[in-house]
Amino acid sequence: xxxxxxxxxxxxxxxxxxxxxxxxxxxxxxxxxxxxxxxxxxxxxxxxxxxxxxxxxxxxxxxxxxxxxxxxx
Numbered sequence: 001x002x003x004x005x006x007x008x009x010x011x012x013x014x015x016x017x018x019x020x021x022x023x024x025x026x027x028x029x030x031x032x033x034x035x036x037x038x039x040x041x042x043x044x045x046x047x048x049x050x051x052x053x054x055x056x057x058x059x060x061x062x063x064x065x066x067x068x069x070x071x072x073x
Contacts, residue, residue, distance in 0.1 A: 005066050007059055012048040015039060026062060033058055
């Protein structure tokens with residue numbers, strides 16, 4: 001991803017293998033949000049789980065905070 005305004009949702013894939021690769025982009029995996037730069041090679045990201053209804057609020061909050069930082073045109 002060229003932009004940092006990205007949340008990549010991984011239910012079964014390992015984001016270290018398939019991206020995004022921008023260290024400031026966000027990743028949702030197993031109910032948690034991370035910056036790509038925070039993903040450690042020791043973390044077991046091979047297993048996954050479904051994206052559930054309760055996962056929407058944290059992702060939406062992240063998106064709203066990013067949107068609030070954008071200039072008004």
